[in-house]
Amino acid sequence: xxxxxxxxxxxIIEKKQPVAFWCNPISGHNTLYWYLQNLGQxxxxxxxxxxxxxVDDSQLPKDRFSxxxxxxxxxxxxxxxxxxxxxxxxxxxSSLGGRDEQYFGPGTRLTVT
Amino acid sequence: xxxxxxxxxALSVPEGENLVLNCSFTDSAIYNLQWFRQDPGKGLTSLLxxxxxxxxxxxxxxxxxxxxxxxxSTLYIAASQPGDSATYLCxxxxxxxxxxxxxGTRLTIIP
Numbered sequence: 672x673x674x675x676x677x678x679x680x681x682x683i684i685e686k687k688q689p690v691a692f693w694c695n696p697i698s699g700h701n702t703l704y705w706y707l708q709n710l711g712q713x714x715x716x717x718x719x720x721x722x723x724x725x726v727d728d729s730q731l732p733k734d735r736f737s738x739x740x741x742x743x744x745x746x747x748x749x750x751x752x753x754x755x756x757x758x759x760x761x762x763x764x765s766s767l768g769g770r771d772e773q774y775f776g777p778g779t780r781l782t783v784t
Numbered sequence: 785x786x787x788x789x790x791x792x793x794a795l796s797v798p799e800g801e802n803l804v805l806n807c808s809f810t811d812s813a814i815y816n817l818q819w820f821r822q823d824p825g826k827g828l829t830s831l832l833x834x835x836x837x838x839x840x841x842x843x844x845x846x847x848x849x850x851x852x853x854x855x856x857s858t859l860y861i862a863a864s865q866p867g868d869s870a871t872y873l874c875x876x877x878x879x880x881x882x883x884x885x886x887x888g889t890r891l892t893i894i895p
Binding site: 675677704711712713714715716719727762764769770772773774775776777778780 | 788815816818820825826827828829830833873875877880881882883885886887888
């Protein structure tokens, strides 16, 4: 069974440029999460989806970050414009439901120069 | 606000030894606790999930315990191997179904 798929694995952009990350969760998983992980820290939730609905986006900086999960399957996270402080690893995870075991993708390492 | 703490931040032990990693959380109203490992530059791999009604879970050489009332969990690794070297993270799911992570323990097994 395929795990959570993310692309790209690495991205280097200049500040003020836009960037997008893509995630395909495990088949059948209704809940999808986007996390941000800074070096030496645990992941922090950005947004959680139950099917197509964003049920928790309280930590998403909405002035520059946006996300969508249009058909309740794969999802895209966008940053526009990127800032130097956005350099981090962006992780996607999925689970059957909100209280179930979460499975993580390999992450996208973003470097903003 | 839930806070999760893992001490120590780093640990080195000789190969073959048994070891314990610690995790504590401030709000005992959790649904479950999950232990992950993270290899450098990689995503998180789920190791064990303990439901709030359970006291422990075992998988191979790993055993995780949960004392919900005191806000503590331990991950026991038996007969450590160099391949066990990684960062180990614990995380708890609270009443809002939010997963809160600790900062991890970086484990090094010395051959």
